[in-house]
Amino acid sequence: MKLVFATNNAHKLREVQQTVGEAFELVSLKECGITEDIPENEPTLEGNAFVKARYIYSRTGLNCFADDTGLEVEALGGEPGVRSARYATDGHDDEANKCLLLERMEGKENRAAQFRTAMALILDGKEYLFEGIVRGKILHEQRGEGGFGYDPLFAPEGWDCSFAEMSAEDKNSISHRGRAVRKLAEFLNK
Ligand code: IMP
Numbered sequence: 001m002k003l004v005f006a007t008n009n010a011h012k013l014r015e016v017q018q019t020v021g022e023a024f025e026l027v028s029l030k031e032c033g034i035t036e037d038i039p040e041n042e043p044t045l046e047g048n049a050f051v052k053a054r055y056i057y058s059r060t061g062l063n064c065f066a067d068d069t070g071l072e073v074e075a076l077g078g079e080p081g082v083r084s085a086r087y088a089t090d091g092h093d094d095e096a097n098k099c100l101l102l103e104r105m106e107g108k109e110n111r112a113a114q115f116r117t118a119m120a121l122i123l124d125g126k127e128y129l130f131e132g133i134v135r136g137k138i139l140h141e142q143r144g145e146g147g148f149g150y151d152p153l154f155a156p157e158g159w160d161c162s163f164a165e166m167s168a169e170d171k172n173s174i175s176h177r178g179r180a181v182r183k184l185a186e187f188l189n190k
Contacts, residue, residue: 001025003188004032006052006066015172020185032060045070045082046129049120057122065121065184069176071150073138074112076104084150098142098153111137113154115176119184128187132180147171 005026007013017026029035038055040048045068052066070081080087080101088096105111112135119130135157142152144164151163156174163171172178 002027002062004029004056004060004062004064006038006056006064015168016181019178019181021189024188027062029056032056032062034059040068043082045116045118046120048082049118049129050127053120053122053127057125063121063123065119067117067119067177067180069115069117071101071154072114072116073101073105075108075110079104094149098150101138101150101153102141105138105140111139113138115154117176117180119180121184121187130180130183130187132176132178132183134174134176134179 001024003020003024003026005013005016006029008029010028013026013028017024020026029038034056038052040051042048042051048068049066052068053064056062056064056066068082070084072078072081080097084097085092088100114133114135117132119132121128121130136155136159137157139153139155139162142164143155143162144152144166146166146168147164151171154163155161156163159166159174163175
């Protein structure tokens with residue numbers, strides 16, 4: 001069965017394809033003819049994930065899923081949350097985002113945070129939601145060179161290193177996105 005995944009990131013597509021398995025052929029946005037940006041202006045991760053999935057479904061009529069992720073920091077009342085990509089600027093400037101996060105965390109003793117992924121699936125017109133969470137803490141300085149986004153500032157619970165210091169396999173085995181995708185895969189393969 002063909003399933004559109006709301007991404008054009010080949011790495012993400014491959015990784016999710018491996019988890020979902022061969023019974024489903026994942027198709028990128030470009031491959032199904034969607035080249036325009038899909039608006040993501042909802043106030044919640046779930047809202048954005050569903051807006052994207054509904055957009056694809058109405059354009060193509062194909063079964064599809066879309067995700068949205070945010071870093072939720074307890075001492076900042078859940079910020080940057082749904083605005084994680086555009087925390088410091090309107091663009092996706094990882095360095096500026098990390099600097100702003102460190103600035104806002106100055107003097108904060110509570111470093112608890114979580115990454116949360118909302119994954120919206122539309123299958124034969126019915127809507128489903130899956131969630132993946134990984135808890136951890138915000139470090140006082142960047143550690144590691146791997147990963148992307150806030151990875152160098154986030155240490156997952158139970159690990160003595162940042163996401164940016166972990167192998168892609170280790171990160172995927174405990175990450176928010178990995179967890180949400182495995183829930184989706186379990187559901188699809190039931
Ligand atoms: P998206 O919904 O996957 O595009 O994620 C939105 C934003 O959250 C990204 O631009 C990153 O800043 C941040 N983010 C999402 N996933 C991760 C991750 O695994 N590590 C670090 N930052 C992430």
